[in-house]
Amino acid sequence: MTHVLEPVPAPSRLAGRREWAALAVLILAVVLLSVDSTVLGLAVPALTAALQPSAGELLWIADVYSFALAGLLVLMGGLADRFGRKRVLLIGTAAFGAASALAAFATDPMTLVVARAAQGAAGATLMPSTLSLIRNLFPDARQRTRAIALWSAGASGGAVLGPLVGGVLLEHFWWGSVFLINVPITAVLLVAGWFLLPESRNPRPGRLDAIGAAQSIAAILAVVYAVKEVVGHGPTAAAATAALVGVVTAVLFVRRQRRVPEPLVDIGLFANRAFSGALASQLIALIALTGLLFFFSQYLQLVRGHSPLEAGLRELPLMLAALAVVVLVGPLVVRLGLGRAIGLGLGVAGLGLLALAGAESLSGYAWLAGALVVIGLGFGVAFTLSTDAAVSAVEPHRAGTASALSETSYELGAALGVALLGSLQTVLYRADLPEHLGGGAVRESLARASEALGDGAALDLARESFTWAMQVTAVAAAVMLALAAATAWRVIPSTRARPSSHG
Numbered sequence: 388m389t390h391v392l393e394p395v396p397a398p399s400r401l402a403g404r405r406e407w408a409a410l411a412v413l414i415l416a417v418v419l420l421s422v423d424s425t426v427l428g429l430a431v432p433a434l435t436a437a438l439q440p441s442a443g444e445l446l447w448i449a450d451v452y453s454f455a456l457a458g459l460l461v462l463m464g465g466l467a468d469r470f471g472r473k474r475v476l477l478i479g480t481a482a483f484g485a486a487s488a489l490a491a492f493a494t495d496p497m498t499l500v501v502a503r504a505a506q507g508a509a510g511a512t513l514m515p516s517t518l519s520l521i522r523n524l525f526p527d528a529r530q531r532t533r534a535i536a537l538w539s540a541g542a543s544g545g546a547v548l549g550p551l552v553g554g555v556l557l558e559h560f561w562w563g564s565v566f567l568i569n570v571p572i573t574a575v576l577l578v579a580g581w582f583l584l585p586e587s588r589n590p591r592p593g594r595l596d597a598i599g600a601a602q603s604i605a606a607i608l609a610v611v612y613a614v615k616e617v618v619g620h621g622p623t624a625a626a627a628t629a630a631l632v633g634v635v636t637a638v639l640f641v642r643r644q645r646r647v648p649e650p651l652v653d654i655g656l657f658a659n660r661a662f663s664g665a666l667a668s669q670l671i672a673l674i675a676l677t678g679l680l681f682f683f684s685q686y687l688q689l690v691r692g693h694s695p696l697e698a699g700l701r702e703l704p705l706m707l708a709a710l711a712v713v714v715l716v717g718p719l720v721v722r723l724g725l726g727r728a729i730g731l732g733l734g735v736a737g738l739g740l741l742a743l744a745g746a747e748s749l750s751g752y753a754w755l756a757g758a759l760v761v762i763g764l765g766f767g768v769a770f771t772l773s774t775d776a777a778v779s780a781v782e783p784h785r786a787g788t789a790s791a792l793s794e795t796s797y798e799l800g801a802a803l804g805v806a807l808l809g810s811l812q813t814v815l816y817r818a819d820l821p822e823h824l825g826g827g828a829v830r831e832s833l834a835r836a837s838e839a840l841g842d843g844a845a846l847d848l849a850r851e852s853f854t855w856a857m858q859v860t861a862v863a864a865a866v867m868l869a870l871a872a873a874t875a876w877r878v879i880p881s882t883r884a885r886p887s888s889h890g
Contacts, residue, residue: 407522409583410534413517415543416480419572421545422511423487424453424801425723426553426565426625428684429695433562435834440496441616442813442832446805447500449681453802454611455507456514458604458793461651463511465595472516472523473586477577479512484573491563491570502566523587544710550684554699599651602640607799609633611806627725661780664726664878666796669773671871672733673800675849675864676766678808679740680705682857686747689833690850704756708763709770716771724881729772730872736765737868744861747854769875776879808860815856823849 427449440448467475490502517538525534556564563744610633616626644650657663660837687698697804719728724814739761746754817830829836829849835848 390408398859400610401527401530405583408579409524409585410537411519412579412583413520414538415576415579416476416513416517417538417542417571418545418548419483419569419576420456420513420739421542422549422552423506423510423566423569427452428466428681429550429553429557429699430562431681431685432564432688432834433695433838434499434529435832435840436500437562438493438496439835440499442830444496444500445812445832446615446809448496448503449809450498450611450802450805452503452507452510453677453798453805454604454607455504457511457650457795457798457802459508459511459600460514460798461792462595462597462600464516465651467512467516467519471586471596473580473584475512475538476520476584477580479509479516480573480576480580482509483513484549484570484577487566487569487573491565491567492721493563494758495747497752520584520587523585546654550699550702550706552699555696556698557695559637594649596647596649596651598645599640599643602636603645603651606633607802608781610637611803614806614810617810627632633761638717645659656792661726661880662777662876664874665729665773665776666792668729668733668871668875668879669770669777669793670796670803671867671874672766672769672773673797674804674807676736676762676804676865677801678804678812679743679857679861681805681809681854682755682860685833686854686857689837690854701755702759705759705763705766708760709767712764712767712771716768719768720772725772725776726875726877726879726881728749728881729769729776729879730874730876732765732768732772732821733868733872734765736769737865737872738763739763739765740861740868744865747858747861776875780880808864811863812860813855816852819855821852832884 431445431449434448435445463475463479483506486502486505490499490506491501493502521534521538552568553565556568609629613626613633615632616623616629620626641654644652644654684698684702687693687701688695690700693701716728719731721733739758742758742761743755744756749755773793777796813832816833820830833849833853837846
């Protein structure tokens with residue numbers, strides 16, 4: 388993440404205590420977003436028992452947050468540039484707290500879907516504002532590099548904290564507590580941000596392409612709806628219509644971005660094979676990781692019988708390995724170059740997924756933990772370097788746009804992972820259920836089956852079907868990672884020293 392922002396010319400002023408205190412506020416904001424992206428998986432069994440969502444509704448609850456965040460990230464960055472980064476950040480923080488309260492006290496699945504979408508929309512105001520404010524707080528290049536490294540560590544650390552925070556809360560409170568905890572944190576952010584953050588804006592903001600933003604969101608949601616409709620009800624007319632609408636809207640979006648003078652997305656960047664390769668490998672990797680891990684939390688609780696806290700602790704090896712790999716990244720890039728290092732990381736993560744598929748049939752935890760460490764090491768290398776690869780592939784003056792597209796790719800991959808691999812897992816689970824178990828609540832999800840069947844031979848059969856579906860999904864995810872690894876290895880440049888010019 389150290390190359391996300393372009394150096395500000397001729398800095399002489401060094402940041403003082405107030406600026407570093409302001410950085411702490413910005414880091415808290417990204418920690419909040421990261422925790423919220425990983426905490427939900429642990430709460431699925433409990434919220435399923437309370438709200439009784441269908442399989443399709445459960446997938447929407449899981450991924451509409453990331454879809455809204457990804458779809459609005461670039462637009463909200465433009466709003467922050469125009470109306471003031473501090474103002475947009477504080478408004479977004481207040482909205483995030485309100486949406487979290489709505490989610491915590493939701494009494495039906497659709498209310499929770501709406502609340503999660505509102506959380507994602509509000510979250511989209513936080514990410515670009517924090518990076519822009521860091522640029523203004525730290526004009527000295529060396530201090531800014533350190534500040535961005537701390538910001539990046541906060542984002543990674545939040546992902547680690549998510550399962551732990553969720554596990555502790557669910558051990559003592561109801562499922563809504565994983566959302567309600569956001570309210571006091573947003574209150575701290577609002578007060579501290581009001582006093583510590585400086586206001587800044589772009590003196591020459593471009594025109595906002597609201598139509599382009601609406602087209603991009605409509606295209607994504609229409610395609611995802613089509614996928615989930617096929618999962619829930621087969622290849623219906625509604626699914627075909629939604630898929631057609633999504634594809635047509637995507638084509639119109641691309642045409643518009645090529646035509647308008649100030650596009651929401653600089654389509655010309657994708658002509659750069661290195662840039663496209665970096666984003667493609669990042670997107671595929673996120674689909675593979677998040678699609679699998681969403682169900683892994685359920686596997687630990689519903690198949691292995693762990694409490695939410697025990698499940699959260701058992702997921703820690705993956706996140707800790709991903710964090711620890713930071714010390715290996717520098718020497719690895721020097722030895723292999725950027726593209727090969729990313730390819731190697733993705734390949735290692737794919738091997739870890741294959742190991743995880745095998746370990747899910749074995750008793751004990753040691754094999755699962757070993758597989759999680761391998762996955763974490765591989766993904767840690769890939770994700771630490773992927774933003775750098777995307778930004779360093781383009782000219783310096785386009786680095787900000789490249790960074791925003793990289794963040795969008797990250798969030799979109801997280802959402803598509805649950806939508807695509809989550810849907811595959813659901814289809815496989817249903818297909819493997821014995822005929823006498825294949826109806827009603829049992830068919831919707833293993834969480835619903837656990838309530839309907841109670842302990843006994845029938846539930847054991849449902850658990851076996853769920854485990855088998857997870858194993859096949861893990862293999863599919865490993866194949867995707869092999870594709871991403873090959874793309875990164877071949878397309879992303881592997882020069883061992885940073886080039887002096889970009890092209």
